[in-house]
Amino acid sequence: xxxxxxxxxxxxxxxxxxxxxxxxxxxxxxxxxxxxxxxxxxxxxxxxxxxxxxxxxxxxxxxxxxxxxxxxxxxxxxxxxxxxxxxxxxxxxxxxxxxxxxxxxxxxxxxxxxxxxxxxxxxxxxxxxxxxxxxxxxxxxxxxxxxxxxxxxxxxxxxxxxxxxxxxxxxxxxxxxxxxxxxxxxxxxxxxxxxxxxxxxxxxxxxxxxxxxxxxxxxxxxxxxxxxxxxxxxxxxxxxxxxxxxxxxxxxxxxxxxxxxxxxxxxxxxxxxx
DNA sequence: CGTAGACCCTGCGCGC
DNA sequence: TGCGCGCAGGGTCTAC
Numbered sequence: 001x002x003x004x005x006x007x008x009x010x011x012x013x014x015x016x017x018x019x020x021x022x023x024x025x026x027x028x029x030x031x032x033x034x035x036x037x038x039x040x041x042x043x044x045x046x047x048x049x050x051x052x053x054x055x056x057x058x059x060x061x062x063x064x065x066x067x068x069x070x071x072x073x074x075x076x077x078x079x080x081x082x083x084x085x086x087x088x089x090x091x092x093x094x095x096x097x098x099x100x101x102x103x104x105x106x107x108x109x110x111x112x113x114x115x116x117x118x119x120x121x122x123x124x125x126x127x128x129x130x131x132x133x134x135x136x137x138x139x140x141x142x143x144x145x146x147x148x149x150x151x152x153x154x155x156x157x158x159x160x161x162x163x164x165x166x167x168x169x170x171x172x173x174x175x176x177x178x179x180x181x182x183x184x185x186x187x188x189x190x191x192x193x194x195x196x197x198x199x200x201x202x203x204x205x206x207x208x209x210x211x212x213x214x215x216x217x218x219x220x221x222x223x224x225x226x227x228x229x230x231x232x233x234x235x236x237x238x239x240x241x242x243x244x245x246x247x248x249x250x251x252x253x254x255x256x257x258x259x260x261x262x263x264x265x266x267x268x269x270x271x272x273x274x
Numbered sequence: 275c276g277t278a279g280a281c282c283c284t285g286c287g288c289g290c
Numbered sequence: 291t292g293c294g295c296g297c298a299g300g301g302t303c304t305a306c
Contacts, residue, residue, distance in 0.1 A: 006299085034282070034301075059300075074300075075300080077298070078284075110283095112284050112298090113283055154275090157276075173300075242299090262277080262279075263278085265297085265298090
């Protein structure tokens with residue numbers, strides 16, 4: 001369930017529980033994730049190290065450890081990262097677990113196994129292939145309408161997949177791409193070659209607003225992370241178009257539509273978005 | 275170079 | 291009740 005807002009909410013909710021903790025041991029299950037987990041490398045990189053801080057880049061959660069190591073977690077489509085009390089119990093889809101000095105466990109659970117867990121020297125992070133080609137953070141003040149317009153120069157495809165391209169801007173997933181386009185009044189199939197500067201400004205403002213509001217509303221859903229129940233709850237935002245095919249548009253009343261672009265569902269309003 | 279499609283994997287809800 | 295199908299919020303790789 002993770003787009004950028006959820007990873008950020010997760011970061012904020014885990015931070016107070018993890019900073020100051022120490023990783024004592026690592027358990028890795030038999031199944032591969034999107035990439036095979038490097039058991040030996042992971043254990044060597046994290047065992048015995050204290051957790052200094054949590055950061056986020058794109059949809060990656062970065063757990064900085066003592067001694068210049070960083071533990072990287074990506075949730076893929078179905079991943080969860082939770083803190084549980086005690087050493088008992090193993091979820092059916094638990095793939096990695098970190099034993100903490102307090103006796104709690106940090107567990108990575110992911111039914112579809114599109115997620116990632118790996119560690120590397122902190123200083124190598126920006127050169128790692130997962131991060132090397134990532135575009136700007138959408139909530140960064142440096143990311144503006146002009147920046148997005150520059151990124152679109154020389155391109156032609158429809159704007160929705162363009163927004164979801166991590167080389168262009170990170171963290172805009174399938175839900176918030178549709179939501180931001182609705183808010184900006186831009187049709188998802190509109191070519192990026194035919195978007196005026198003022199609309200780029202509006203689109204960037206819409207992306208920032210949608211993501212910020214989602215982070216704000218998500219703040220409560222992850223509140224019980226340390227209680228050991230392992231239920232992180234679902235991220236709920238008031239979505240204007242996503243998943244609402246056939247329902248009336250909240251602005252004009254027209255039935256919302258669903259189309260497929262590069263294999264992903266897009267939801268939009270035919271009359272509000274041009 | 276940029277874009278479109280297949281693919282990775284499990285689970286869920288739906289129609290039959 | 292069971293079965294097959296389509297769908298799911300991630301990213302990467304290949305073919306064009």
